Amino acid sequence: MNPIAEYAIALLLLIGGFFTLVGAIGLARLPDFYTRLHGPTKATTVGVGAIVLSSVIYFSSKGQGVGVAEVLITVFLFLTAPVSANILAKAAMHIGVPTTDSTRGNTWDQ
Amino acid sequence: MNHWLTAPILIPLIGGILQAFMGYAPIALRRTLAIATTVLMLVAAIVLLVLADDGSYRLYAFGNWQPPFGIVLVLDRLAALMLVMTAVLALFCHIYAIGGTDESSRQFHGLFLFQLLGLNIAFLTGDLFNLFVAFEVLLIASYGLLMHGEGTSRTVPGLHYVVLNLAGSAVFLIAVGMIYSVTGTLNMADLAVKIPQVAEENLPLVKAGGMMLLVVFGLKAAILPLCFWLPGAYSNATAPVAALFAVMTKVGIYAIIRVFTLIFGSQAGELAGLGMDWLFPLALITLTMGVIGALGAASLRKLVAWQVIISVGTLLAAISFGTVAGTSAALFYLLNTTWVVGGLFLVADLVDGQRGSAQDKIVTAPRIANRTFLSVLFLMGAVAAVGLPPLSGFFAKLLILKSAVTESDVAWLWSVLLIGSFFTLIAYSRAGSIVFWRNVEGHIEEPQKLTPSLSVSASALISLSIVMVILAGPISRYAEDTAAQLHDTSAYTDILSKPMVGEEK
Amino acid sequence: MSLPLVVLLPFLGALAAPLFAQGGRTAIAVISCVPAIIGLAALYPHWAVLADGGIVQHTTEWLPALGLSLSFRLDGLSLLFTLLILIIGLLIILYARYYLKPHENVGKFYALLLCFKGSMLGIVLSSNLLLMVIFWELTSLTSFLLISFWTHKKDARRGARMSLAITGGGGLALLAGILLIGNIVGSYELEDVLAAGDLIKNHSMYPVALTLVLLGAFTKSAQFPFHFWLPHAMQAPTPVSAYLHSATMVKAGIFLMARLYPALAGTEQWFYMVSFTGMATLLIGAYVAMFKHDLKGLLAHSTVSHLGLITLLFGMGTQLAAVAAVFHVINHAIFKASLFMAAGIIDHETGTRDMRRINGLWRYMPHTATLAMVAASSMAGVPLLNGFLSKEMFFAEALELNLPGLWAYLPPLVATLAGIFAVAYSARFIHDVFFNGRPVNLPIFPPHEPPRYMKIPVEILVFACLMVGMFPAFSVGPLLYAAASATLGGDVPEYHLTVIHGFNLPLLMSFVAFFGGLLMYTQRQRFFDFHARFKEIDEKAVFEAIVSRISDTAHTVTAYIENGSLQRYAMLLIVSVIAVSVLPLWDLGIAIGSNGLSPVDWPTLIGIAILVVASLGTAAMHRDRFFALVLLSVVGLLVALGFARFSAPDLAMTQLSVEVVTIVLLMLALYYMPSWTPIETPKGRRIRDILIAGAAGIGMTLITLAMLTQPFTSISEFFLENSKPGGGGTNVVNVILVDFRGFDTLGEITVLGIAALGIYAMLRNVDLPPPPGDGQGHAWTRDAYPMMLQQIARPMLPLALMISAYIFLRGHNMPGGGFIAGLITAVALILQYIASGMSWTQGRISIRYHNVIGLGLLFALIAGAGSFAFGYPFLTSTFDYVYWPVVGKFEVASALVFDLGVYLTVIGATLLALTSVGRLSPHSAINSTNYKEGS
Amino acid sequence: MELAFAVVIGALTASGVYLMLRARTFPVVLGLTMLSYGVNLFLFSSGRLVTGGQPIIGSAETYSDPLPQALVLTAIVIGFAMTAFVVVLSLRSLADNDNDDHVNGRVPEQDRIPQEQEGANT
């Protein structure tokens, strides 16, 4: 296997793992629902994107032709994550999930 | 390979699909097509009965895949008997249904035909997992049918029925998994070959799997302590559905006969006669419970529903002997009880229609219209169900009594069955005398009209108990041949070596 | 051939009689006579054979498996009974013609009467014991219907049911007894059984068989303690009582004892059981008869008493006693039938049967009175009448009985005492009815003689009383001889049929009885006063109370066991499964099979830990329903991951898609339900359930562990080898689904389709009030269809269709297939419903989901049936490789059409189910205004 | 690995059974779903556990047993149909019993009062 590809794969994997973990830490650690909402919508999405990309490179460099189907997963996640976040935020505002004390500004009445 | 074998499956399937398309077609068209389907099915069943009577096993390999790899249908006398029994019952239930019961939902005929589809698959299939699928087909259709009709009374019993059967299906799958995990096969003939060869260390798994199958079949058959879903469900179903359901417990019984003579029968080595020592006492307790239920029944439908449980106990007691005599007696009884109980459900419904708010409750009410006709039907049904002469029930009971051989079997079976008959007789005479004879002043506002489709179907089913007496000779001969064929399992396993299409020379 | 005909004719008559109902009573009566007349004519030619002790036999095979044949036998005994049944039957028919009122259901009456007669003839003529049992039970049934003929009378219904219960129940015992005898002898044919007397009596089961048979006989013949049904059977119209109480029903038990006498009698058991029962019945019947104010009640109890007498005679076991028994059968039939008819006439003419009101009828109906007095005298045993003769024989036999010690005095004492009572009640019948002052308050007054023809039957019978009483040898001698000889199996003892045997001890007993009886009657008031101290028991009421009690108890027991609780039923099911698996699993222990455990990797372990936590958590947190739902989703997701982890990509995809649809459906339902499950009250119930669940879980763990570690081989090698060459696909799972086991899949999609149709049907016309807000009390948001969701949902549909197409097309060779593709399409459509609502989405779908389901099933069916054209079985698939320019080589498989059917069915079923639920929502009817096209 | 897998099936079964024995329709439905997950996994594993042996010809050296996979696929679909039916049936039961979701139609009399107190708490 091409060493550059190997480096790229390893790097992308680690980046992916890192962001996935960071997203999860954020989800676990951040103080209220609205702050926690940030973790998955981007860090995790980015993390998965990187892992998927490493998969693309991995299988392409194995010499079985270029496989790019994985990219669709990332595209799909990028398209849907904001919508999920949006509708979850609306749900939280509807229920009246409290914001952490340090939050300025107000949620909207649903 | 004889394509007739698929007829009992393809006919209701096509009929059912047509009904799914025709939800909004005029009811007359739907009825005509539906009845035509059922009639065709009966014709096919009779053809198969004639075919099967030569005593051979006919094989139909779907996809032309050799068993044990593909799914096969196997036609033998037992399968043919069950098919005809079902088709006859179904035809009359269907005729009854077009008397008006089918109007409350557009899906009725579709569900009805799919129900028959499931039943027929169950009787014909030679594959254990496919039997599961067949069960599911007939169950899901039965769920739909059970919920058919106006009113709210059937919802809760229906829910119980569905939930218990779902749990039962789960157990079925577990059992299939256990048996497959040891034998590596699903074909019943192949299982019959493989089970005797199971290694010592694997026996517990197969044994537990087999016993779980017995529980599942017992649940369908409504054997104690798994029978309590039945009275509520059956007595709340609309009449043609309840009548058709007379055959539902028989599927469980069929499965017990098939699986526990073929796979766990006498040739099964260590596992021969698995569970049969449990079955006999349970059957007798079931019978007793049925009698108690019948004695305490507050309505005709409940009474008949408990009669179903009585017959299940009776049947399984005979089957548990594992002998040709026992099985053949059970088969004769099976025909009798299925048709008669079906007929009694219809009669109960007709009575209900004549009694206004008293419905079919065993209480005093104004004198009913059409009393002579209905009371004669009820009387005949009761006589056949209790097993009094001169109707077929007596001969069936006699065969069952005679099938007991050992002294303790004789003592237990005879005393429970005969004392049970005595109390059943009391239950029926009490119910009939109150419902038909004990009248109060007044009259019923609008009694249901006894249209030909209602009265003909009910009386036809009941009258089968006379036909069975007239044909008792040939029928008992057929039952005996069937039992003999069943207990000669080596002939069944020969289907594994039958050539496929394109192979036979 | 004549024997079956004799039995069959009454049944044919029963079918014919109602047809003549238009012609009135006379027409029916005439028609009803025909069977008996033809029967008598048919029997006549056989007399010569029978008189010599010969037998006429007719046998037709019927059900050899049961040992049941249509065999009939005419010998002296059966001839005697046949004649009684036919002749008295004829008289009854004639009598009933006048007895019944024109408005009554005469057709039914005669039909039932003829059925009953046929059944009786069947009993006495059957030569196969099983056949006899059949007729035996038929008499129970027909007599039940006859007794309850006046169904509007409570007493008639109760009396009928009681008699059915007693005699029908006895019939069941008889059946068991006969079956036992059959087992012993190896045949049910009478000649075999009668010839095997010693075999039977020496068999270990003899006492059981004897008891059972006698139970049958005693119940039918109203022996103590089963005697009580008989008096209540008089609720029947009098012709019926006359028939039942004299010649037929009650004589069936007697006949049975006579019939089986050679096979069963002559043992100690027989002696004690039969004679003591007879003695008790004799006394009790006679005693009670004395105190009945009801004319028919008196006669009924007298019948009981006389039946006891006959039974006692049979029980004595001597040949002479048997002869006497047979003789008394004849005599009793004659005088009792006439007495009942007379009583019926009195009832008919006065409107009552109460002897306290009926007095001095001699003045009004002397002719009837004369007849009744003669018959009653015969009943009392007055010389020159037939009753006297057999009673003398009875007294003689009672003296002959060799019982040890003081017991030897018992039979003569009982006999004499019973004789005294008999005279007393007979005297009462005569004096209290025809003399004793003037009538009191008769409903019909003044009474007068009945129609001429109504008296003819009585006259004939009374004439017979006289004839037999004065010229016994001439009148009944040959018949009695033939009957006795048949009963005893050939050798008949010396006996003399003369009117007076000289002055002997029996005659003295008769004198004692006669004068004692008269004395008792004159002192009757004392006896009545004495008797009045005991409370009269109405057996019907007792019976009714017992039946109600049984029924109530049964109801309570049933309601207790079948208590309508799903929890109990489910618990029973689960416990049953556990119970039947415990023993095998006990053998198994904690078995790790010979394959041993494979190494673990910790990511999988953590996944498994999460799965376990989530599943147990669902159970633990189930009260918060939404939380439980989320946890269930976690379980579902991890199960899918598990499938992927262990090499099942198809399963992983299926599980994932099914999972989300299930969750959506559950939420659709949860909307209408409380969002919290209340705590269940009984804590013990929860602990019990935890134990059961724990046992089930541990059991499954052990089973799985044992299973996974055992080596095994399966038929799957075949699938792996033939998938590509035989099925044309490399995805073996898919090839199994659409080809090797395509029939399963056909069933599976059928289930799916039916479920959806059933769901649709079930929810029609259902009205569920939607909750105004969620469980916390928040009102629902205004915004039903968020804009961003709508924006993303639109492109999702074509994209998902694209992915579906991809998954579908590659399914035969790669993970995927029609089912998963169908679910993706369905989910994409569901997203449209979620994002834009029912009416918006429905408005853009032009096909009904019912039809999609139908179409799907049809595709699958057509794909399967295509092979018929080539002579191959249903569902035989075919495939080929095609080369097209640009496209290149590609595969065309018929299985793809089948899979298309799967695809369509899945879409149709899923959406029909979900939209059926969605339609419940009140918003679904309102057109969505939130979203405007192109704005 | 087999032991861990067996524990999963045990846990799913136990939870499913426990939920199935509850008195309200919703947990019962959850229990049935859970039970069917367990059963599906069990049936699947009757072909034994194989890593990386997906039964796609040409994709591996040894294949896992494809037959149980096909059976489970059928079982999942059927299970889905059944679950859908029972979910809707529980809705129908709710409608027919005045919004009571007790599995026996109505809350039994002896359970009623504490249940209402319970409702006030939640």
Place this chain on the structure above:
Amino acid sequence: MLDRLSFPQPYLSLILFAVWQFLSDGVSGASVVMGLVLAWMIPQLTRGFWPDPPFFARPWKLPPYLVLVLYDILVSSVSVARLILSGREPKPILVSYPLELTHPLAISMLASTISLTPGTVSADVSDDRTLLLIHALDAESDDEVINAIRTRYEARLKEMFQ
């Protein structure tokens, strides 16, 4: 009649065609043919759901915009990661952002962009589509958030759509 044969949604068809090539792991004869068939058939099947093509005034502005967003995602992911890992309490703020865009698709794109770029999540759109509620994870003031979005994203989207 003719529209039954046409590509009712050219952009969609294009995207679908591309997606098919992705799914088929690259371009081949078969994938092109099949892709064309599907790119034609699927929009035909779903035309009821999407009768009019989305209106882009300057569609060529889209690719550079996407690149910009992707770049922002990558760069600012790091800052969010740093915040999460630092253990510092964030200073969240809820901002009502006055929209200048009007087209629903445009608003959605903006909202999505905001959500994807770290630090901000668009939580809601007002019923009249004039306000966007934005939750910023760690920001000093309303204006900071509003200005960043206004200049960097909304302006470009306006160019694209209006």
Place this chain on the structure above:
Amino acid sequence: MITIALYITIAMVVLATVLNVYRLIKGPDAPDRVLALDTLYINAIALIVLLGITLGTRLYLESALLIAVMGFVGTVAMAKYLKRGSVIE
């Protein structure tokens, strides 16, 4: 090298999954749980892709794609349930 990176990545993703489950159980509110579930779905995608790389097969990619689709629909449905009650109306 890839192997080591793979192991580390898997470890990180698994750890992330555990943290998500923690949030899912802890809540405290229903939206938190749904959010955690949504994240769990995305983690599952990562796990499947990593599994594919480990096994050297691309046969599981469609599963990953499907998780993305189904996870989204599931989240949307749950969120809609929470705010609107009626998922399909």
